[in-house]
Amino acid sequence: MFAATAHAATPTASPDEAFKGIYTKEWSWRNGQAGILTSGEAQPGDGRLDTVDAASQARRLAYWNDVLAQLDRIDPRSLSGTVRVDYAVYHEQIFNLAAAQRFAQWQMPFNSDSAFWSDVGYVLHGDDLRTREDYRHYIERVRQIPAYMDQEIANMRLGLARGFTVPRDVLDGRDVSIAAVAELKNPEDSALYKPFKTLPKSLPAKDAEALRADARSAIAQGVIPAYGKLLTFFRTEYVPKARPTLAAESLPDGKAYYRQQIREYTTLDLSPDEIHAIGLREVAKIHEAMLETMKDTGFKGDFPAFLQFLRTDPQFYAKTPDELLMRTAWVAKQVDGKLGKYFGLLPRQRFAIEPVPADIAPYYTSGRGGADVYLVNTYDLPSRPLFNMPALTLHESMPGHALQLGLSAEQDGLPPFRRDGYISAYGEGWALYSEYLGEEMGIYHTPYEHFGYLTYQMWRACRLVVDTGIHHLGWTRQQAIDYLTQNTALSQREIANEVDRYISWPGQALSYELGYLKIRELRERAEAQLGEKFDLRAFHDTVLALGSVPLPVLEQHVDAWIASKK
Template sequence: MPSSNRRFRPVLTIAGACAIVVNGVAPAPATASAAATANTADQRLQALYNAEWEWRQAEMARVRDANGRWNSNADRLPRVDAQAQAARLAYWTRALATLDGIPADKLSADEKINAAVFRQAITTLADNVRFKTYEAPFNADTFFWSGLSPRSGGFANAAEYRAYINRMRDIPRYFDEQTVNMRAGLKRGYTVPRIAVVGRDKTIEPFTVPGAGNPFLDPFNAMPPSIPTAEQAQLKAEAASVVDSVVVPAYKKLLTFIRSEYLTKARTTLAAETLPEGKAFYQAQIKGFTTLDLTAEQIHAIGLKEVARITAEMEKVKAETGFTGTMPEFLKFLRTDPQFYPRTPYELLAFSAYVAKRVDGKLAETIGFLPRRRFTILPVPPALAPIYTGGRGGLESCLMNTYDLPSRPLYTLTALTLHECNPGHSFQAAVAQEAKGRPDFRRQTSFSGYGEGWALYMEWLGTKMGVYDTPYENFGRLSYEIWRASRLAIDTGIHHYGWTRDQAQQYLRDHTALSEHEIETEIDRYIAWPGQALAYKLGEMLIRRKRAEAEARLGAAFDQRHFHDVILSLGSVPLPVLEARLDGFIADGGKGIDQGND
């Protein structure tokens, strides 16, 4: 069981202009007629988002598992051609029009949250199709070709293995549609920037190898004993044949296209605003990732201000280390002294695992609801590691990058583990899985500002939990914080103000202790993925600002466990919804979620 018997019940919410429902009870309808209207509004909204979600899963070739959760174990891959994209845009446009026709003031408290989430999610999906982002279907570290085979483990039964083989058979059609889309993008000047394509072609190479070394055959090394031996042999033989005759040729064809055509014709400009409808496109990306109505100019100014604030704090922590040189000299010392770098992959993974386990000992006094689900810490797969981020956390595992160990400082690993693993993304995903009463679409809808804001806030919270053992580790945390603040300036600098790649790299080099390898991979990521980097700091700033307000207003009544439970119980929502909920928490006297037993 979790550490308490609490079940999350969001009790404060917003409607339209963020009206607050106090003490978990919505005002009673004045008449039976009003009650019926409210119920009808709820039913109309539920019918809308449930129908859209079921339709979307079919569109994306997803099926339900035994636990009712949607996954990609269908016997086909999704259609991605222009005709399918246009049909989706038409559907989502109608869905938004239907949503507009549902009276928001008649919705119940929970459904007001669901409506806000649905509106932002569908608006973002529609905007992406409207701007034809599918014509550039990859970025600097996320590729449509690399997630088609499982990264670890096998499947549960023979039916899932057969579906997997059928998906392999569908790869040529899927790649052909992606290629047609990319050629259309090339024709109109909408591509991934060339600098973010260079070297990414290597991630295709492992899949062009015939025989047992192809990653698509890895799941057949972990077949469950419930599948009879003879059937296992038949499935393995069929898969090997499909890999050699279908998968390998499709990947070779794709590799040729990327190297001989896409790479040579991809744009050399960097700014999103230089793309077709560039200014409107970048503003839509900003809204989609941050869920806030901020302009590039406003975000850039916030970033510069935050960088100045954190720089001053870094100077204080530098002094605590006893280093007497300048900040540039200190950064060079951190980047070059062997004492700060792991000698083996095991040392890096062990350090991260120790941090995660130490955090476990602090959770009971930090967060009220603790999930049952556990995660593991694994190295980033070798095929992705050279161009991957330092780490990435999810429900099942937290990946730590052990490639190029001289670029993986240990002084930032505590903050990275707090962010990606515990109590950041992996912990947050486990809590979300156990949430009760949310519609299906909410359980698999996420917003970067909420999720990344929480994870970055966890890095700061580590100072309260006492897990930064040395001033160097605390400086590493600040380096990570200023890195996220720098993103506000860099992303808008590149995509709005026209910064060069060198200019962006130098800004990150001047203000953080990131290694040269990390600086290069991160800047290429921002170049290829406009707007995504903005969500982290803006979300964290909101949470820290609301915590400071709560501490000031509530005094001794403030309990951080309640504060954190309120955030996690809400689930992934647009930042304005989160802000309204935290305003309600303060107005409610810091009571947080319903603490009754089920």
């Protein structure tokens, strides 16, 4: 039924042409879908919110299974060099999209970190409006929200019926961001109304007022009641019936589901037990470095006392949100002055530093970065130590996510599924490597900032232990909290939020450390084999040149680069 829409190849097409025909048609089809999510990121969908119901999900599974069958009829060895890389990336991308449908992941459309109801504004692209038609189309998309919410509620009911839900233990307080919309008295206070507060001056006053009136009506009569309905469902139905277990392996077909999550987020064929062992090894190694750095500070007590000192002494905390933002900006500016020494190619894109929105800040991570914005959480300042800001900033802005994503977006010649895709093991591995690079760049000026860097390294190593502990070994939430409390200088709020994220988002936490270890391994291999011929700038440019790729593809690419330099 769906093969006709997906087939692209003809019997006489070359393997390269056949492959291009497959992904061109599929990408065009994918752009015409709304509500596709994978790896925690929204796929293209032209800002629509209209099709996430069970029937459309079944159609997607059939479509992607058909695309996989077509791909498997192509021998990758018959493809030309760069196209072979495209094939490896694309095959894994389609495999993961199909797997998410096979496990019906759409029946659990949120986690403790991110949720469909909070992502609506991002998906609708309200910042991109220019013309009167743009604003009208935006209002039409806002009017789709009630139907979209109804579909998501129906999907979550299907998840409840088979025990495929977010664990009950991490749901406390997650309704706050729904209530923030449901309880609005004035539609102009909605974030969805923001584009109408500064309409283009070229619009006639009559048209501008008509657009504003339509937007107010769409929000007051549609959006606010829809969020009210979602809030009632969440509080009276979802939370009481959510599963009491934590482990991904306790879900229906849970062992296979967790192994698929590992494959998607790490791009490696590793068992939970292997990953747990790697984590324990790295935790022990980093702990020794932390003890040495503690001595450098002159602190006289033991390690737990030092962590308590770091969590409670006022000297380590900003007094105002602006102070935290300014200290962050100062780190970013120092990094700016060093980039040319470490990278041959830098993106044109610049990034802003902004506070995390107030409605999601209480349970949001400390910071999150992209090509254009670095969000810093200024909520609960006693939970945001200044000595962590250099490592956080290196990770989330330059030379971490802002650099990697900016370069990827500017790559010429990459197919759109690569330019717009994101593979967590690569992207998060690079960002964690960027924290390591801060040592060489001289960004950590004091023993406390160096300890902040080490506590961030420890945090990611602990994730390997905690994620597999929860989802494979049956750890409790408190066990995970205690493990992070004993091994890192993260605040209690950060630790609780992070543990809830790992519980409700299986496998994602594994991508950081495993990606970082692979990039470190490849650099050490290049240094050992090239000796004096090793050029750090060229190595970094080589790692970043492919955009986001699975780790085995990156390894093959770096090995070829090493061979070419010998």
